[in-house]
Amino acid sequence: MNSRAQTAQAVQSNEEIEAFARKLLDRVGVYGKPPTPEAAIIAVASLVKHGELDLEAERASLLKQFGAALISGLKKIQGLLDLRERVIFVTSDLHEKRKPFVAFHEVGHSVIPWQRDVLCRGDDNLSLSPNTKQLFEAEANSFAANLIFQVDAFDNEAKDCSFAIQTPILLADRYGASYHSALRRYVERHESPCALLILGQAIQVVGQSRKLGHVRYIVSSKQFKGQFGHPEWPHVLGGQTVNGRVGTLVEIPRAQGQVLLRDLDGNERAFLCERWTNQFETFLMLRPIRTKRKLFAPRIVLISGSDLKDEEGKA
Numbered sequence: 001m002n003s004r005a006q007t008a009q010a011v012q013s014n015e016e017i018e019a020f021a022r023k024l025l026d027r028v029g030v031y032g033k034p035p036t037p038e039a040a041i042i043a044v045a046s047l048v049k050h051g052e053l054d055l056e057a058e059r060a061s062l063l064k065q066f067g068a069a070l071i072s073g074l075k076k077i078q079g080l081l082d083l084r085e086r087v088i089f090v091t092s093d094l095h096e097k098r099k100p101f102v103a104f105h106e107v108g109h110s111v112i113p114w115q116r117d118v119l120c121r122g123d124d125n126l127s128l129s130p131n132t133k134q135l136f137e138a139e140a141n142s143f144a145a146n147l148i149f150q151v152d153a154f155d156n157e158a159k160d161c162s163f164a165i166q167t168p169i170l171l172a173d174r175y176g177a178s179y180h181s182a183l184r185r186y187v188e189r190h191e192s193p194c195a196l197l198i199l200g201q202a203i204q205v206v207g208q209s210r211k212l213g214h215v216r217y218i219v220s221s222k223q224f225k226g227q228f229g230h231p232e233w234p235h236v237l238g239g240q241t242v243n244g245r246v247g248t249l250v251e252i253p254r255a256q257g258q259v260l261l262r263d264l265d266g267n268e269r270a271f272l273c274e275r276w277t278n279q280f281e282t283f284l285m286l287r288p289i290r291t292k293r294k295l296f297a298p299r300i301v302l303i304s305g306s307d308l309k310d311e312e313g314k315a
C-alpha cells in the first residue's frame with residue numbers, strides 16, 4: 001500500500017472512530033457534559049470492570065485464567081480485555097487521571113467492529129502481528145481520547161477561549177483529562193499553525209540562572225505541518241555538554257519567549273512561546289504572532305536541534 005493510500009485509510013479510520021465514540025456518548029447522554037462518566041460508558045458497552053491489579057505482576061496468571069485476551073500497552077501492561085468474559089482490567093499503578101483513559105481504551109477494543117471481529121475469532125496478544133497490534137493500540141487510544149474530550153466538544157469550548165497555553169490547562173480539569181493530553185489535543189487539532197515541545201524535567205545550568213530541558217517530542221497542528229513542515233530550529237551551543245547530559249536541549253524561557261521559524265517558502269515568521277511546567281515536564285507552546293517591531297533576541301535556544309523528531313503516536 002502506498003503512503004497516500006495509507007493516509008487515506010488512516011483518515012477514514014479516524015473519522016469512523018470519532019463516530020463510534022460519538023455514538024457511545026450519545027447513548028449515555030453526556031455529549032457536551034464533561035467529564036465522561038467511566039462506569040456508565042463501561043456499562044453501555046456491556047462490559048464489566050474487574051477492579052485494579054498490578055497487571056505486569058499478574059501477567060502469567062491472567063493469561064492462564066482468561067486465555068484469548070488482549071493485553072494493552074506496548075511496553076508495560078496497562079489494561080486487559082477479555083471479550084469472551086466481557087471483562088476489563090486496569091493496572092493499579094497508574095496516575096488517577098490516566099485510569100479512565102485506559103478503561104476507555106479497553107472499551108474501544110470491544111466496540112471498534114473490525115477489532116471486535118478479529119478478537120472474537122480468538123486472535124489475541126500472541127497471535128496478532130506486531131503491526132496489527134500497534135494499529136489496534138493506536139485506534140483504541142484515539143477512541144479513548146475522543147471519549148475523554150467528547151469528540152469536538154473540547155475543541156468547541158477551546159475556540160471560545162483565548163489562544164493561549166492556559167486554555168487547555170483550564171479545560172483539562174473540566175474534562176478529567178491529564179494536562180499533558182489536553183495540551184496535545186489542543187495543539188494537534190488547532191486551526192492555526194502551532195506546535196508543542198514536550199520537555200523532560202528542567203535542568204539548572206551550574207553557575208547560571210537559566211534552565212534547559214531535553215526535548216522528548218514535538219507535536220504540531222495540521223496547519224503548522226503544511227506551512228513549516230519540520231522546520232530547522234535555531235541551533236546554539238551545538239553538542240555541548242550541560243550537567244553531563246548531551247542531546248537535544250532547549251532553553252526554557254521564564255514565562256514567555258519569541259522565536260523565528262522559517263516556513264517552507266523561506267519566509268521568517270515570529271512565534272510566541274509560552275511555558276507551562278508541572279513536577280515532571282515542561283511544555284512550550286509556539287503560536288504565531290504578528291509584529292511590526294524588530295524581534296528581540298530569541299529566548300528559545302535549541303541545542304542539537306537536528307536531533308528533533310516528531311513523534312505522533314505514543315503508546
Ligand SMILES: [Zn+2]
Nearest residue numbers: 071072073137
Ligand atoms: Zn490496547
